[in-house]
Amino acid sequence: MKKLINRAEDVVREELEGFAAAHSDRVKVSLDPYYVMRADAPVHGKVAVVSGGGSGHEPMHGGFVGMGMLDAACPGEVFTSPTPDQILAATKAVSGGAGVLHIVKNYTGDILNFEMAADLAKEDGIQVEAVVTNDDVAVQDSLYTAGRRGVGITVLAEKICGAAAEAGRPLAEVAELCRKVNSNGRSMGMALTSCTVPAAGKPTFELAEDEMEIGIGIHGEPGRERRKLATADEIVELLATTVVDDLPYRSGDKVLAFVNGMGGTPLIELYVAYRALDRFLKGRGITIERNLVGPYITSLEMAGMSITLLKLDDEMVRLWDAPVNTPGLRWGV
Amino acid sequence: MKKLINRAEDVVREELEGFAAAHSDRVKVSLDPYYVMRADAPVHGKVAVVSGGGSGHEPMHGGFVGMGMLDAACPGEVFTSPTPDQILAATKAVSGGAGVLHIVKNYTGDILNFEMAADLAKEDGIQVEAVVTNDDVAVQDSLYTAGRRGVGITVLAEKICGAAAEAGRPLAEVAELCRKVNSNGRSMGMALTSCTVPAAGKPTFELAEDEMEIGIGIHGEPGRERRKLATADEIVELLATTVVDDLPYRSGDKVLAFVNGMGGTPLIELYVAYRALDRFLKGRGITIERNLVGPYITSLEMAGMSITLLKLDDEMVRLWDAPVNTPGLRWGV
Amino acid sequence: MGAGYPQCLAMVRGFAKAVAANRDYLTDLDAKIGDADHGINMDRGMTAVLPKVAALTDEDISGLFRTVAMTLISTVGGASGPLYGTVFLQLSTSLKGEVDVGPSEWAAAVTAAVEAVQSRGKAQPGDKTMVDALLPAAAALRQHSEQGSSLAEALAAATKAAHDGMEATIPLVARKGRASYLGERSAGHQDPGATSSWLLMQAAEEALAKGN
Amino acid sequence: MGAGYPQCLAMVRGFAKAVAANRDYLTDLDAKIGDADHGINMDRGMTAVLPKVAALTDEDISGLFRTVAMTLISTVGGASGPLYGTVFLQLSTSLKGEVDVGPSEWAAAVTAAVEAVQSRGKAQPGDKTMVDALLPAAAALRQHSEQGSSLAEALAAATKAAHDGMEATIPLVARKGRASYLGERSAGHQDPGATSSWLLMQAAEEALAKGN
Numbered sequence A, B: 001m002k003k004l005i006n007r008a009e010d011v012v013r014e015e016l017e018g019f020a021a022a023h024s025d026r027v028k029v030s031l032d033p034y035y036v037m038r039a040d041a042p043v044h045g046k047v048a049v050v051s052g053g054g055s056g057h058e059p060m061h062g063g064f065v066g067m068g069m070l071d072a073a074c075p076g077e078v079f080t081s082p083t084p085d086q087i088l089a090a091t092k093a094v095s096g097g098a099g100v101l102h103i104v105k106n107y108t109g110d111i112l113n114f115e116m117a118a119d120l121a122k123e124d125g126i127q128v129e130a131v132v133t134n135d136d137v138a139v140q141d142s143l144y145t146a147g148r149r150g151v152g153i154t155v156l157a158e159k160i161c162g163a164a165a166e167a168g169r170p171l172a173e174v175a176e177l178c179r180k181v182n183s184n185g186r187s188m189g190m191a192l193t194s195c196t197v198p199a200a201g202k203p204t205f206e207l208a209e210d211e212m213e214i215g216i217g218i219h220g221e222p223g224r225e226r227r228k229l230a231t232a233d234e235i236v237e238l239l240a241t242t243v244v245d246d247l248p249y250r251s252g253d254k255v256l257a258f259v260n261g262m263g264g265t266p267l268i269e270l271y272v273a274y275r276a277l278d279r280f281l282k283g284r285g286i287t288i289e290r291n292l293v294g295p296y297i298t299s300l301e302m303a304g305m306s307i308t309l310l311k312l313d314d315e316m317v318r319l320w321d322a323p324v325n326t327p328g329l330r331w332g333v
Numbered sequence C, D: 001m002g003a004g005y006p007q008c009l010a011m012v013r014g015f016a017k018a019v020a021a022n023r024d025y026l027t028d029l030d031a032k033i034g035d036a037d038h039g040i041n042m043d044r045g046m047t048a049v050l051p052k053v054a055a056l057t058d059e060d061i062s063g064l065f066r067t068v069a070m071t072l073i074s075t076v077g078g079a080s081g082p083l084y085g086t087v088f089l090q091l092s093t094s095l096k097g098e099v100d101v102g103p104s105e106w107a108a109a110v111t112a113a114v115e116a117v118q119s120r121g122k123a124q125p126g127d128k129t130m131v132d133a134l135l136p137a138a139a140a141l142r143q144h145s146e147q148g149s150s151l152a153e154a155l156a157a158a159t160k161a162a163h164d165g166m167e168a169t170i171p172l173v174a175r176k177g178r179a180s181y182l183g184e185r186s187a188g189h190q191d192p193g194a195t196s197s198w199l200l201m202q203a204a205e206e207a208l209a210k211g212n
């Protein structure tokens, strides 16, 4: 295992300490229990937006805390959902009296821990709504499984709902918007290499030099299938076809196209992929109104990428364009 | 070689096409010859700031084109400096009548090609000043060598000089400022893994599982020495000591601390490193006034990091804080 | 005579020891069909439990299990944190005021615990989860307690049933938890949570049986 | 009788062929002490040269080398683009109006070319660059031209001198170019640019000697 770390068991704490030192102008970091919150939280009268999940996906979620996006984020251990006491403490710390939205990615652990925390917060008189994101089309959705995983759409939902909350919209509306973003979003990812969980010390899976994993999750969970390596154009076509056909996205639709790096893939390759996606969508008559290219929801040092599409309406475009000031996403301010 | 690319010989063009498609709101891209320029160039009466170098270091330089930073960037083939005709074409395209600053990293190839281009531009009546960055303390500086390499300071110089040019400062001042930034900056990097040049198809060097390369360049050039793998704290101490002692940075100094990822290193590790740097500098009585953490001057998919320090004065802080709107760095707008 | 506080404490410590010894094994199982952290998660939790239970002064079985539950909930995270938290929280509730845990008390407590896990996690038998080890263990305990077996006999049967249940997860296609994302590809691998549940039943057997 | 336009064209084509054949070899040498692109760079440039020179209609040696120079300058990049561009630009200047290149014209042209490389790149002999192959080659050409050797003899001596110069770069510590960043670690490796310069002298020998 080759990593810039000290002891595996200290990675999350030390990352948070580094993050706190770097961004004390915008965020405050609690180390016991772990959470990151806006420096100016609680914002009175504003719906607070809280998310969280395992660490190892940076900048998500802590990097998205700040004006116009999240009020707080709860990082768990690497790839392990946070615990209820973290989520409860963060929820209480940022609650400004207008209720709290929990944005939860659809993993059993995340759901159970956020549920427990929401129950406890409600006992404390805080109004909590939870919205679960589940955009990953690599996974068969079925009543008889845990359903689809929450991946890239979470980043977009956090931005859009953060802007809505910043604009003073009430909890029910912000939650409804979050469900709308989620239901208009679809994603699929792939990996060229595995990641290595620091505490495990060895790669989660092995891929031969000429293999790739299609439909990979963001925790190194095995994907839909293992295939022979292909070109960027072929890979993008495969992912984008599955994504587009699932919702489906139709000719005339306007979308936000998000090409995400898994952590070990450099920007040069993401732009090669974006080029392919741009051409693919043009061929389907779908217009890219907005885009995001870069490593925003990562999987440690995994090499690979994911594609997320979000079907936009005017309201979503306005909220996407609204000012945001976080360590991970910033514009308009 | 596992990369999200099509043919190795098409990587740079396809990356530029993807970049153009993603950022047409802010940049224009010429494909023959290759260069990226501000969408609103030439800005009349403003000094134009132009840089360039081999591809494979994204977001540098193309990602730094836009309001408040570069007017144009010339990408060469992967790790190969651009050619004079590219640089000349870019220089002409963005020249707004107030002269053009060439920011050139100190590599023989970059120097020679920029020199040729500057000669040709001068023949065309354009006033050109070139400033060479050479901040890499891993390399012995001597009259009898090519001197130190230009690395991380280049990013900071482009931001600060771009802001000065935007503020209407004349060419001589912007060039002088660039020299000041360079002479107050020092850097050093290290690698955990090699990168693979697409056209070469195999790693530039081999490192054993328990080895790292200290003093690596941004082109996979071998570094100062090969060592046994160490902890993040030890690595940061090693790099930072060399950097701090070189200028030297002294107790009471205010600096911009830049922890840069080499392309394959995830943000979580960079924050672990930033924590160590923050502590190290505190121990030396040096204050971090501003910081930058992320992959900004990369080396394809290499895992590793570099540390750059820039000793700040009030003018540099103001110019650093000034609005910038590029695909790679954005704030204040 | 059933098990008292010292035996229950020994069971908690024994489970911590078994989890530590099987940390890599559980993690490797999770790497196959999950995210390679189950052993790490459980070990982090049970390592945190040890000083907490060592600090307890009043010898209260229910309080002991409540401490285990709250510590797991606040240190484990993931799916297993709330689920094992639920197991121990329910053991605590069921054994409120109990000082001498015999076969019927233990059977009732384990049965309630697995029901609580099911109500929280919505897993059915055959979904390839810890439920597939816990449910047969609870059934074995009930059967032996009804038959009037000794606590030692009941506990041994529970371990055996948990072990069989665990092995029976191998061919199953997961329908709950992270492994369910794999669909058919989850078949052929043993469920990590069922494996740690077997370790729990084994720790109970080794410690509680000493109470007889 | 010296070499004419067809021989000069054959030399350019021969150099392109040699560079293509040695693309990986040159790149591997550069990986050791540079950035693993010298063969790729030179091959990109010489591949671009081929259609350009094929399109030339007037059989002008100076114009031929000027086309090679401009094409290398605008396609190679790196250090070798301007430097090989300078070599061919100087050959073009030196051979202006020349139709029959004999030993003394070639010796003078190569001498001027390496001087131009030195004035652009500031490398001294022993700095571990292409200069270490080109300078001895130029000296050998001058010596043979003064002795009145045939063009074939002079070219053969130049190739041999370039080869020896190239091999002599192995123990050197680089003081110019990217390899100089390595300091002492650059010793023990052959300079890639000196190697491509030897290939150039070899291509000259093979093609120009045919002019006799």
Ligand SMILES: Nc1ncnc2c1ncn2[C@@H]1O[C@H](COP(=O)(O)OP(=O)(O)O)[C@@H](O)[C@H]1O
Residues within 6 Å of the ligand: A079, A080, A081, A108, A109, A110, C030, C034, C035, C037, C038, C039, C041, C042, C077, C078, C079, C080, C081, C083, C117, C121, C122, C123, C128, C129, C130, C131, C176, C177, C178, C191, C192, C193, C194
């Ligand atoms: N809904 C559920 N009901 C019961 N057990 C579950 C459920 N989901 C997951 N599990 C159990 O949790 C185990 C995984 O735990 P762990 O790896 O620690 O958490 P995570 O899946 O969040 O990484 C699985 O092997 C399974 O036995």
Ligand SMILES: Nc1ncnc2c1ncn2[C@@H]1O[C@H](COP(=O)(O)OP(=O)(O)O)[C@@H](O)[C@H]1O
Residues within 6 Å of the ligand: B079, B080, B081, B108, B109, B110, D030, D034, D035, D037, D038, D039, D041, D042, D077, D078, D079, D080, D081, D083, D117, D121, D122, D123, D128, D129, D130, D131, D176, D177, D178, D191, D192, D193, D194
């Ligand atoms: N200043 C110089 N003078 C002469 N030759 C040089 C100089 N700098 C570099 N070279 C030659 O250029 C070669 C490297 O070329 P290449 O790898 O194509 O360019 P780069 O170093 O820019 O990647 C070196 O092996 C050396 O022979």
Ligand SMILES: [Mg+2]
Residues within 6 Å of the ligand: A079, A080, A081, A109, C035, C037, C078, C079
């Ligand atoms: Mg997990």
Ligand SMILES: [Mg+2]
Residues within 6 Å of the ligand: B079, B080, B081, B109, D035, D037, D078, D079
């Ligand atoms: Mg090069």
Ligand SMILES: [Mg+2]
Residues within 6 Å of the ligand: C030, C034, C035, C036, C037, C038, C078, C178
């Ligand atoms: Mg797991």
Ligand SMILES: [Mg+2]
Residues within 6 Å of the ligand: D030, D034, D035, D036, D037, D038, D078, D178
């Ligand atoms: Mg080179």
